[in-house]
Amino acid sequence: MVIHHVTRATRHLLFWSLIATALVLSAVRVFLIDIADYRIALEQKVRETTGIPLHIGRLGANMRGFSPELLLREIAIEGAEAGAKPAIRLQEVRIGIDLLEWLLTQDPMAASWVTLVGAKLDILRNEDGSLSIKGLQSSGEQPLWLLQGGKYEILQSQVTWQDLKQHRPPVSVEQFDLLIKNHYLDQSHEIHLLSRLPEQYGDSLRISARLNGNIFQANAINGQIYVEGNNLQGPAWLIEDLPLGLRLESGSGDMRIWSQWRDSLPYQVSGYLQGQQIKIARQQGKALQLDTFEGNLGWTEQDGRQRWSAYDVNIFANHQRWRDGEVYLQQDAQDNLSGVIKQLNLQALMHVVPPFLPAEQSDLSKWLQLNPRGNLLDLAFFTDGSLQRYAVNGRFSQLGNDAQGEVPQIQDLSGSITAGDQGGQLTFDSANLKFNAPQMFRSSLDVPRLQGRIDWRQTDTDWQIASENLQLDSTAFHTQTHLQLSIPKNNDSAVIDMRTRFGNFKDISKVPQYLPAKIMGKDAVAWLDDAFIGGHIDKGEMLLKGKLADFPFTNGAGRFEVVFAIDDGEIQFNALWPHLRAVHADVQFLAADMKVAINGGHSENVDINQAVVSIPDLANSDYVYVLGQVQSKLPHSLQYLQKTPLRAKIDPLAKVLAPEGNTRVDLDLKIAYYETLPTTVKVDAHLDRARLLVKPVDLAVNDISGVLRFTEDRVSSNRLEGSTLGYPIHAILQSDASATQILIDGMTDIKRLEKQFSFLKNQVADGSLNYQTVLTLPYDAARPSTLSINSNLQGVTINTQDALAKSADQEQALNLQFTLENSSAYLPLKVAYGKELNAALLIDGKQNQLHSGHIVFGREQADFFEPAGLKLEIRQPQFKLSDALAAFSDTETQQRLPALKEVILDTEQLIWQGQNIGALKSRLQHVNQAWQATLDSAMARGKLTVPDQRGGANVIKLQMDYLNLSAMDSLNFDAAEEVVTDLPLIDIDSKQLLWRGVDLGSLKLHTERLINGIHFKHVQLASVAGTIDFSADWIKLVGGSSTQLTGKLNMNGFGLFLSQLGFTDDLRGTHAEINFNGGWRGAPQQFSTANLIGQMQLKFSDGRISSIEPGFGRLLGLIAMEQWAKRLSLDFTDVYRQGLTFDQITGDFKISNGLAYTDNLLIDAVSAKLSVAGTADLVKKTMDHRVAVVPKSSGAVPIAGTIVGGIATIITQVVTDDYKEGYFFGSQYKLAGPWGNVEVTPLHDQDGLVQKAWRGLTGGWLESLSK
Known part of the structure; x- marks a missing residue:
């Protein structure tokens, strides 16, 4: 029942309230109908009350909902001077009252509002700093009415700002909205400002505030203020210099700031900032440039304790982006500073901080030059105001810095730190760390792993640093270090006790990367750079103990020692010497010295028995010392020495000699780092039953024993024993500045000599001989090596031409001079036999036969004959041609010797089959498969051509100046039939045919081939007196040959002809005609x-x-x-x-x-x-x-x-x-x-001569005689 009565009462209340409201509103509307009639009265009332020359163009009213509103339009405040433009214009002023609010508060001011629409105001900043509105009189009273009304609005207005104090040009804001709203119940005030900014200032600006109390009272502002700007252009707002001499040169962005105020002071500020293309500069120093910046910032202050915070900070600058920065700081009233860094990128910090630092902070500037980078994570720290007490605990990741001065460069260092002013510990847990100390190393070092801990503590006298198990793994090896380091506070030298074990060094060629080359001697560094080519180190150890100022402890005050073993190593002790390979060596660096003890390995197929490489005073030495013993086959030893600085001495030997057998080589070397310094070399090669092959002549020397010594400038030996050509020899090596010589004394016999040099085979020499050989090997590659063999041939019998023959007990000088040229396909040899025989031969070494030769039988010098074949030059007072031809026609000789290509014969007495033919000069050359010759002798002079193939249609041609038949009388052609195996064709054209000194005329003879012989189809002897013409046939028969002759003689002055021939002088005049026909068995010359x-x-x-x-x-x-x-x-x-x-x-x-x-x-x-x-x-x-x-x-x-x-x-x-x-x-x-x-017997008995003659003339005698 109660609910029913309440509901019914409420319905009645609402009904009658609505009726009352409607009546009131109707009454107000009726009242407002005639409001325009009060415009003039209102204008005068305002003038009287405010003293402002206000002009109201129109006056009207309407209802805004349930609230009445008074409208004043076309309002202007007249200027001070008559006719001047109005200082202030208003399109419209709205004055209203909220009836409901008025009923509730019973305060008409609190329930009213005032709205200005389309205002145009000029706000001035006067030179004294005060603010005024142009057109309004200044007053010392505060406008408290702004805080008593319900709401004040300025809409769609234009404000012009002019700073007279800074003498800046006016700035107009076209769109300007302002709201001031007062709350009656809690005495609070809302202020909202919203404006579209001029383009040079940005897009828009919003300010919102909720304040309590009287904001016009000093130190009475309490509340909240919010400021928001979009696309603000920084330089337009921050015209004045910033603190520390900074100025904003460029930049734009957005901001949202919330702040809490108490007693006109902020105590809490937070907000979000976003900007781009920011550049903040100062007169000196590097400008700050940021591509973009965004983040949340905060600050609070309470009881003297200030806190700063920054989180979600993202910066993009210098082509890098730093994300999610987060830092919290606190400073109390005693200047104690503490903080937590959740995440901070040091590179971003170092990029942002420098412009804000005071110029006098030089230590901090040096720190900034290191360009620190990396991230600090969960790092808490504390330091008191005096900076004497501090503590830090946290993690770091990927820390790094640039090298600066003595500070090395570090990259990607990670770990944690716990430290205080009395000590601490640093724990490393880094992967792929990079370390670069330009003052020590030539390049940065990669450290794939760094793990361990370093502890330190401070005592009254020193800092003590220790590490029990610091593990550092480089890309090449692993280390484990135990360290004790004391750094005195009195600037005395630090004392170190460090033991480092290292191993798993898989490639020692990386050693140069880890040398502190910048603090080492350049010569030592150069040697170490090239020394270790390959190999691995399974384990090694370094000990460093003593005062660091005494390093490397050459005075014995401390100890520096590095020992390790190289397996399967490759070592170069000098760039000019071959590498040592597959080396097993123990290496020791002791103080300033280095020693490498090699107990196995090889170099260029030379086995190393043992060797020691040492460098005393490594940092300052110019030399490497090598003592050792190697063993190898002789060819390998020679190849090894060819790749050393001894090459100039060895190359000539290697080109000519091919050694065989084993040798032991002792090395004693003092090798300079650089070619400009002298090198001392002593290499002894011990030979035992070795074998050498003189390659160009294929001569083997066996069972060689002795010692060869090679120095930097000489090659020598002791007495060498051996054997060659079937007999013992002894030899010695010597050299000078230009060549090495091998001097050999020995003996041999002709048969072995011919067997060795088949081209020397002959049928005329026999016996044995002593010889002396000199093998000269020049160092100049442009000069050929030579092999000279000399003998007096005592013991050798030579049966040949009288000028060359000798008995066994006679001496005759023989010299064989080989020129050993590798560039030539043939071996040059010059032979001198006494003074009467010289030869220049080219020998085909591959075929071991004579390729070509120039043989001079005389005192002329022979020259090498390049074409294949022989050139024979005979210049003798007497020469037995038939004997020479008999020797040369031997089948074995012809097969052994190359073909004869040229013959020069110049002799005063040519002996043919025991007959002295007389002087002869002739030159024969084999050209185009024929012999072409010139003759000059008593028998003939002219040219002849003899083809190689004298059968068929090939013709022997004689073009002679003369033929002398008388000079041929002494020739014996009895054996010609045996010599001639084929019947050649012959053509003769001689200008003269001489017989007994008489020119018989020119001779022409032409032949042609018959089936079984030759037909002399035309033989003509022509002179002024007449001609002799005949033809002949030379027929080859089964049992020999036959010559048939047919011709005639027709000549005037036949008597003179006979007289000239020496037959008779008794026949005078006479015309002769002789016909003849006949023949004989045999060749024409076998008449x-x-x-x-x-x-x-x-x-x-x-x-x-x-x-x-x-x-x-x-x-x-x-x-x-x-x-x-x-x-x-x-x-x-x-x-x-x-x-x-x-x-x-x-x-x-x-x-x-x-x-x-x-x-x-x-x-x-x-x-x-x-x-x-x-x-x-x-x-x-x-x-x-x-x-x-x-x-x-x-x-x-x-x-x-x-x-x-x-x-x-x-x-x-x-x-x-x-x-x-x-x-x-x-x-x-x-x-x-x-x-x-x-x-003479007369044929008569008693008859007289006349009678019988007449009787005989009658015919009877002759008839009987013929019968």
């Missing part, structure tokens, strides 16, 4: 009267026989029959002393196997006719002829005196005294017997 078969026809005319002499017999004897019987020669000087003129001589001869027969030789003289018949044996040189003489008349006989009286006496002188007169009248004669003693 033999025993084999001669043929026919000949004579016809002489118009001549005269000046005196009948033996020469006439030679004429009748067909030239070659000079020994025809004197009487057959018709030596009728006893009858015709004054000569015989004839008209014609005719006759035919038949020759068969050396027998010449004629039966019709007729001499038709002026005075008589002579008929001759019979035979002549040309082989046995006998004759058997019958001669008949028939006088024509006594008057016809051209003889002084009468035929009867004068000649009788002459005939008797020729025949016998017994015949006297009777003989003259005989008519027939028989001539028989040898040519030198022919018997």
Whole structure:
């Protein structure tokens, strides 16, 4: 029931309240209808009350909901001067009252509101700093009415701000809204400002505040203030310099700031800031530049204790982004500073802080130069105001800094720290740490792992630092360190006791990276840089104990020692020497010295038995000392030395010598770091039954024993023993500044010498000899090595040409000079045998045979003949050609020697088969498969060409200046048939053919090939007197060869021709016609009267026989029959002393196997006719002829005196005294017997010569004779 009554009462209350409200509102509306009539009265009332020259354009009213509102439009405050522009203009003023609020508060001011719309205000900052509104009178009273009204609004207004104190230009704000709302119940005030900013200031600004009390009373502002700005342009707002001389040069951003105020002072501020392209600069120092910045900031102050906070701070600058910074700081009234750093990037801090630091903070500036970076995490710290007591605890991650001065560079250091002013500990737990100390190391060091702890504590006298197990793993090795370090406070030297064990050093070539090269001697560093090429160290240890000022403790006051063992190492003790490989060595650095004891390894196939490499005073030494012993095969030792500074001395040996066998080498080296310093070398190579091969001549030297010594400038040896060419030798090495020489004394025999040098094989030398050999090996690569062999050949017999022959007990100098050129395919050799034989030979070493040679038999010097083959030069007073050809034609010799390519022959006496042919100068050259020669001798002079293949159509051609047949008389061609194995073609064209000093004319001879021989198709001897033309055939038969000849002679002055030839001077004038046809068995040059078969026809005319002499017999004897019987020669000087003129001589001869027969030789003289018949044996040189003489008349006989009286006496002188007169009248004669003693027998009994002659002339005698 109660609820029912309450509900009903409420309904009635609400109903009558609405009725009352409606009536009141209706009354107000009625009242407001005539409000415009009060405009002037209201304007005057305001003028009187405020003294402001206010002008109201229009006055109206309306209802805003349940609240009435008075509207004043077109309001202006007139200027001080008449006609001036109004100082203040208002589009509209709204004045209203909240009826409900008025009913509740009973305070019309608290329930009213005032709204200004479209106001245009000029706010001035006067020179005294006070504020005023242009057009309103200033008053000392505070506008408390702003705090008493319900609400004040300024909407859609424009405000112009002008700072007269700073003399700045006015700034206009086009859109300006302000709300002041007072709360009557709690006496609080709300202020809201919202404005669109000019472009140069930003986008918008909002200020909201809720304040308590009288805000116009000093130190009475309490409450909250919120400020928000969007895209604020910093330089436009912060015109004045900031503290510390800073100025904002650029930057824009947003902000949201909340603050708590007490007694007009803030005690708590928090907010969010975001900005971009920020640059804060000062007159000196580096400017702060941030690409972007955002974060939450906070500050509080209470009872003298201030706290700062920053969290979610993100900075992007210098192409880096730092995120999620978080720091909390607190400072109390006693200046004790504490804080917690949850996360702070040091690089961001160092980027932001410098511009805000005072310029006098030099120590801090040095710290900033280190460019510290990394993150501090969960770091709590405390320090008192005096900075004497401090504590810190926390973690750090990826700390780093730049190298600066003596401070090294560190990157990515992580760990934790717990420390106080009396001591602490630092724990490392870092991965991939980088360390760079430019004052010590040449490059940064990578440390993949750093773990351990360092403790320190402070005593009254020193700082003590200790670490029990500090593990540092580099990329190359692992270490474990125990450290005790005392740093005195009195500036005395620190004392260290450190022991480091290291191992797992897999590649010692990384050693140079870990050398403190910047504090070491440059020479030592240079050596260590190159010394350790490869290998690994399983374990090692370093000990450092003593005062650091005494390092490296050369005076013994402390100890610095590093020992380790290298396995499978590669060491270089000098760049000019080969590396040591597969080395097992113990290395010790003791104080300033270094020693490497090698107990195994090899270098260039040379096994190292033992060696010690030492460097006294490593930091200051210029030399490396090496003592050792190596063992290897000789070729390997030589190859090793070739790769050392001894190369200039060894290369010549290696080019020429190929060693075999084993050797032990002792090394004693003092090697300079640099090439500019002298190096001392002593290398002894011990030979025991070694073997050397002289490569260019393929000569082996066996069983060599002795010691070779190599120094930096010499190569030498003791007496070396060995054997070669089948006999013992002894040798010695010596050298000078230009070459090394090997001097060898030994002996051998011709057979072994020929076996070694097959190109020296011959049939003329035999025996044994002593020799001296000098092998010269120049250091200059441009000069060839030489091998010189000398012998006096005592003990050697040589059977050859007289000038070259010698007996075993005779001495004859022999020199063989080999030029050992590797660049040439052939081995040059010069041979000197006495003074009469020189040779320059090129030997094909691969084939061990002669490639080419120039052999001089004489005193001229031989030169190397480049084409393959032999050049033979003979310059001797006498030369036996047939003997030389016999020796050269030996089949074995021809196979062993290269082909003959050129021959030069110059001799005064050319001996051919025992015959002295005389002087000869000739040059033969083999060109285009033929021999081309020039001849100059008594026999011939000119050119000839002889093809290699003399069969077929190939022709031997002679182009001669002359041929001298007389000079060829002494030649013996009996063996020619055996020499000629093929029948060659020959063409001769000689300008002169000489016989017995007579130019017979030019000779032309042409041949052509027959199936079985050669046809001399045209042979012509032409002169002014006439010609001799004939042809011939040279036929090759089964049992030999045959020559057939056919021709004729036709000549005027035949008598002169015979006289010039020396046959006879008795035939004068005479035209001769001779036809001949015949042949013989054998070659043309094998003419033999025993084999001669043929026919000949004579016809002489118009001549005269000046005196009948033996020469006439030679004429009748067909030239070659000079020994025809004197009487057959018709030596009728006893009858015709004054000569015989004839008209014609005719006759035919038949020759068969050396027998010449004629039966019709007729001499038709002026005075008589002579008929001759019979035979002549040309082989046995006998004759058997019958001669008949028939006088024509006594008057016809051209003889002084009468035929009867004068000649009788002459005939008797020729025949016998017994015949006297009777003989003259005989008519027939028989001539028989040898040519030198022919018997003449008259053929008459009692008849006189005349009678029988006439009877014979009638024919009977001749007929019987022919029968």
